[in-house]
Amino acid sequence: MEINAIYEGDNLGIMSKFPDKSVDLIYADPPFFSNKQYEVIWDDKAEIRSFEDRWEGGILHYITWIEPRLRECHRLLKDAGALYLHCDWHASHYLKVELDKIFGRENFRNEISVKRIRKNVHEREKVKSLNTAFDSILFYAKSDKHFITPPMKEEYRPARWHAFDANGIRTGMDYELFGHKPKRGNHWRWTKERAEQAIKEGILRPNPSSGKPEYLIPESDHTIITSVWDDIPAYSFESGYPTEKSPELLERIINMSSKNGDIVLDPFCGCGTAIVASQKLKRNWVGIDISPTACNLMRKRMIHEFRISPQVIRGTVDVNYVKKLEPFEFQNWVVTNKFFGTVSKTKSGDFGIDGLTPQVAGGYPIQVKQSENVGRNVIDNFETAMRRMNKKKGYVVAFSFGRGAVEEAARAKNQEGLEIILRTVNDLIDGKIE
Ligand SMILES: C[S@@+](CC[C@H](N)C(=O)[O-])C[C@H]1O[C@@H](n2cnc3c(N)ncnc32)[C@H](O)[C@@H]1O
Structure with missing residues (x-):
């Protein structure tokens, strides 16, 4: 296990490679079972990014998915360690039963209530219940060796x-x-x-x-605070990452259940609130997230806030993983992870292209298509963008290319001197970029 590093990939596989009893504190904030799709607008109005926590197979599907991950959390904790599992009313009661089974009922410490965001309802006559005031954080110790520094x-x-x-x-x-x-x-x-x-x-x-x-x-x-935490916000909207939690919440948990130099693990790290708080409080940390966008954002936050550039450890990626990425995740994976370039913020401003290679590598345009059998028209449009940008070289990435695309790229090279490099996702996975 690399310490103070970000792991990109499914936390189940990643955690399974970590040694037993290696971390002191785990904060886990998995996608909730709430049949909701969060949509946020990042940076500019043209780009809507979404984060889904949809579980079509129902609660049993969700529990089957999360149970082995909670078991890994339990295995990784030292005897004096603790887990804080953030959830909401949809599944907190199911999760508590699971955690009782894994950690033992005697190791349940608190169900902490943290303030939710209040929703406005516009159609009052259709309301069937009150606004839910709190999320739940289920706090379990690995054993009776865990002591807290109680917030007063x-x-x-x-x-x-x-x-x-x-x-x-x-x-x-x-x-x-x-x-x-x-x-x-x-x-x-x-x-x-x-x-x-x-x-x-x-x-x-x-x-x-x-x-x-x-x-x-x-x-x-002074008295010890209760398990109702209504004095601090649970959510924050700093980075624009959906479901971002507040620094106050993470700092309280980390101060409460760890000390200087301890290792804090967040297996669902999102935009990295837990790792930022850990770094600030002089803890060691490990962050895991399946989303390349989240991992890039975490890295940027660490650079911005502490001027440290943490290592991002990327697991083995296969074509099926890439196929399942959300469109913006796919764009980020290609442009940022593979070309080390920059993603275009506005499509219109950048002549419809998706990204640019780094300036030192020429600042060439990159077009990504999350589809098979990409045809001649895509290459035609890309040529137009290249001419308008005054670039002689560019890259198009797709799962596969049709004959028309290959012929058009050859024609552009021979007749117009435009070098259009066609790369499949498999090429990128194999490290074949140029
Ligand atoms: C509720 S958000 C976490 C938000 C985070 N606490 C913050 O403050 O930004 C859940 C995160 O879990 C990640 N995720 C979902 N499934 C995962 C998996 N199998 N392995 C690792 N991360 C996963 C999502 O990409 C998402 O970033």
Whole structure:
């Protein structure tokens, strides 16, 4: 297992190669069983990317799919380790039964409720249930050796009290000294001016809703937070990756169940919230995701936030894997993973081409077609784009090419001096690019 590395591929195969008892903490945020398709617009309006968590075979299909992955998680955890499984109401009860079987009921620690995004409903007469307020995070320890650093609840108490004279008549307001209850008629009281000064000095704070002065009770009196986490957001919208979780959520979990230098694994890493939080909190980490887009995004986030370029370990890819990729994933796989180029943001702005090879390699156009038997018309259109871009060389990638395409590429070379290189997906898998 490479540490501080991103693995691209199905987490089942990848985890199965990792040694027993090698990680301290796992946060797993699998696609939910919610029959929903998330759609997000990335960077520019022309490109809609989607992320599906559709399970046509029903809940049993979902459970059959996830069960071996949860077993791997259990195997990989050290005895003092823990798993946090993020899920929603559709499957949390089924998943809890599975985890009871795998981890043992005695190792269940908490079902943590984290705030969901509230949905607006436009057709009120069609509503059948309330908005669901919470996702669930099922927290299991590998054994009773797992101890947490409990997050403590900071509590504030009002620092403003009624003041009375010797006859018990109310005379106005008094301000309590930091951390001490006011005693009637004693010298602990502050004037209004002093209390205002204390707010400026940060000794008191104005209550966020009422504005009345209040103070933080001493740390020794703080209480451990409950399993309802409504003080932090669960979701974030920073990278635009669908279902992105918030840094606050991941930092709380990592702080709670690991320490400096521990290894944190996220087998469904998405845009990498868990690995970013781990790096920030000085943990080691391993991120896995099946999506090449997600892995590229994670790498970019690590470079952007920490100026480190983590290793991306790509598993063996076969044609069937590539066939199943979403169209934008296919485009990313070809352009970014194989040509190390840049994906076109707007089709129209880039003459309809899908990407460019790196500038050092000529900045040549790349066209990708996720289909078989690509014909002459595709090559014709590509020639037009090449001429408009003033490029003499370019690449077209497809699963296979028809005779017309091969003939047209040969004609363009002989008669017009345009070098159009036709590459099949198998060529790219075999490393045949030029
Ligand atoms: C709910 S999202 C995770 C979001 C993530 N927690 C974040 O903050 O960005 C689920 C992720 O699981 C990935 N995924 C789905 N099936 C997978 C598999 N078999 N192996 C690895 N990753 C998978 C998807 O590509 C997706 O990025």
